[in-house]
Amino acid sequence: MPRYADIRRAIEDRIISGELQPGDRIPGEEDLAAEHGVSRMTVNKALSALADAGLVVRRRRSGSFVAAPGSQATILEIHDIKSEILNAGRRYRHVVFSRRVRVATAAERARLSLSAKGRVLALSVQHFADDRPFVLEERLISIAAVPEARTVDFSVTPPGTWLLERIPWTDALHTIRAINAPARVAARLDLRVGTACLVIDRVTWRSGAPVTSVRLTYPGDRHELSARFSAGHRGR
Amino acid sequence: MPRYADIRRAIEDRIISGELQPGDRIPGEEDLAAEHGVSRMTVNKALSALADAGLVVRRRRSGSFVAAPGSQATILEIHDIKSEILNAGRRYRHVVFSRRVRVATAAERARLSLSAKGRVLALSVQHFADDRPFVLEERLISIAAVPEARTVDFSVTPPGTWLLERIPWTDALHTIRAINAPARVAARLDLRVGTACLVIDRVTWRSGAPVTSVRLTYPGDRHELSARFSAGHRGR
DNA sequence: GAGTGGTCTAGACCACTGA
DNA sequence: CAGTGGTCTAGACCACTCA
Numbered sequence: 001m002p003r004y005a006d007i008r009r010a011i012e013d014r015i016i017s018g019e020l021q022p023g024d025r026i027p028g029e030e031d032l033a034a035e036h037g038v039s040r041m042t043v044n045k046a047l048s049a050l051a052d053a054g055l056v057v058r059r060r061r062s063g064s065f066v067a068a069p070g071s072q073a074t075i076l077e078i079h080d081i082k083s084e085i086l087n088a089g090r091r092y093r094h095v096v097f098s099r100r101v102r103v104a105t106a107a108e109r110a111r112l113s114l115s116a117k118g119r120v121l122a123l124s125v126q127h128f129a130d131d132r133p134f135v136l137e138e139r140l141i142s143i144a145a146v147p148e149a150r151t152v153d154f155s156v157t158p159p160g161t162w163l164l165e166r167i168p169w170t171d172a173l174h175t176i177r178a179i180n181a182p183a184r185v186a187a188r189l190d191l192r193v194g195t196a197c198l199v200i201d202r203v204t205w206r207s208g209a210p211v212t213s214v215r216l217t218y219p220g221d222r223h224e225l226s227a228r229f230s231a232g233h234r235g236r
Numbered sequence: 237m238p239r240y241a242d243i244r245r246a247i248e249d250r251i252i253s254g255e256l257q258p259g260d261r262i263p264g265e266e267d268l269a270a271e272h273g274v275s276r277m278t279v280n281k282a283l284s285a286l287a288d289a290g291l292v293v294r295r296r297r298s299g300s301f302v303a304a305p306g307s308q309a310t311i312l313e314i315h316d317i318k319s320e321i322l323n324a325g326r327r328y329r330h331v332v333f334s335r336r337v338r339v340a341t342a343a344e345r346a347r348l349s350l351s352a353k354g355r356v357l358a359l360s361v362q363h364f365a366d367d368r369p370f371v372l373e374e375r376l377i378s379i380a381a382v383p384e385a386r387t388v389d390f391s392v393t394p395p396g397t398w399l400l401e402r403i404p405w406t407d408a409l410h411t412i413r414a415i416n417a418p419a420r421v422a423a424r425l426d427l428r429v430g431t432a433c434l435v436i437d438r439v440t441w442r443s444g445a446p447v448t449s450v451r452l453t454y455p456g457d458r459h460e461l462s463a464r465f466s467a468g469h470r471g472r
Numbered sequence: 473g474a475g476t477g478g479t480c481t482a483g484a485c486c487a488c489t490g491a
Numbered sequence: 492c493a494g495t496g497g498t499c500t501a502g503a504c505c506a507c508t509c510a
Contacts, residue, residue, distance in 0.1 A: 002498060028476065039500045044477080061476050061508040178414035178432035178456025196414035196432035196456065220414025220432065238479060264495065275481045297489040297495050423504080 007046040026064040034106045044089040098124035112210040121142040136217040171205040196220035243282040262300040326365040334360035348446040355379040371452040407441040432456035
């Protein structure tokens with residue numbers, strides 16, 4: 001394994017473990033070079049790769065800093081619903097209509113790789129744009145991974161926003177499909193039963209440990225997902 | 237603009253223009269360094285970035301080569317339907333049930349940035365997996381961008397596969413949404429009218445010039461899209 | 473104005489692999 | 492076994508920007 005990969009991994013580990021928090025300053029290239037016993041160019045290669053991946057932000061004259069998880073999210077296409085609505089110039093509000101800490105069901109344990117007695121915080125949230133239903137969110141947060149979630153008031157900050165701001169994630173698996181709205185979904189989203197809806201399931205990991213899973217149900221006729229790719233700029 | 241960016245762009249241009257074809261050998265690092273009057277490290281940075289982007293493949297002892305567009309596609313998440321079905325171990329077949337060269341409508345001209353008399357090849361194709369309807373494809377190919385498409389027999393090679401193999405693309409815009417199947421779609425896909433379907437619209441460009449647009453309609457209950465992201469490896 | 477990252481160099485050694 | 496990419500070095504100059 002090349003030296004620059006070692007250095008990159010070392011810094012990544014310090015970020016993922018939480019030793020380095022978003023906004024913290026990373027030692028300068030000279031310091032890291034001395035610390036690892038390599039030339040500055042080698043350190044530069046590691047830091048450039050991290051900046052390219054969105055984990056760090058580099059600024060001349062001031063140094064390299066751990067990126068806010070939010071900016072990471074943009075690059076990796078996990079969007080915060082609240083920001084998305086506000087950026088579109090619409091009013092945002094949300095309602096938490098169910099919240100429980102409980103033992104995970106078998107299916108949930110499988111999805112989040114939890115042990116037999118693993119507990120989760122289960123939340124049902126609805127988001128509104130300009131007071132119209134925008135999306136339903138059904139979320140599970142692993143208590144083992146995020147114990148402090150138990151005491152957070154998610155009626156102030158919606159759980160997606162809170163998690164994106166606090167938890168650096170390393171992997172995410174998305175699944176997208178279309179369903180016909182069942183009665184309960186239709187009622188919440190103010191649709192007729194059977195209207196096509198877009199369903200996004202996402203499980204998020206932090207260095208191998210599952211953190212949260214979420215199912216987002218959008219009215220199919222009111223919402224579109226867009227993604228632009230450029231060859232050579234991979235997803236930017 | 238840094239020198240390595242110039243060199244990268246110069247090579248990209250030669251690939252996109254078609255001067256360098258897939259499989260062609262790119263001059264070695266020493267040669268490029270001499271040609272551009274820079275050190276080998278600078279050329280290396282340009283070539284590494286191109287390899288990272290999937291445009292070139294680098295092999296020790298033999299050199300750097302223009303990548304097959306197919307491998308590019310994997311990285312950038314445009315999947316070939318035929319390969320997708322075959323990789324899943326299912327039988328593949330497709331039917332072209334409509335094919336016309338015609339002047340683009342106003343909406344199509346807008347989507348493909350065509351002039352008033354711009355012509356397109358319009359294709360309607362259905363794909364089957366194990367003889368069950370898998371997806372409907374409605375495709376427009378800009379005659380200006382791909383004149384040779386007029387004479388291709390797309391009943392042998394489906395248009396998506398043909399295009400992926402021949403045309404290096406540089407940008408793609410995806411839009412995903414859910415619809416209730418109208419009568420015609422339902423009949424083709426062997427669904428009841430109103431069944432939720434996943435619709436993917438994609439417009440593809442080659443260095444600023446639109447090449448093709450396609451609408452793929454999947455039965456929502458039979459198909460899921462999955463994507464995995466890793467922080468620091470962006471979409472790989 | 474000074475410290476930081478951004479870039480570049482000329483040279484070096486090595487690992488791999490295909491001719 | 493020779494040619495190619497992969498990596499690394501020690502040093503340099505510059506541009507930017509924050510203190």
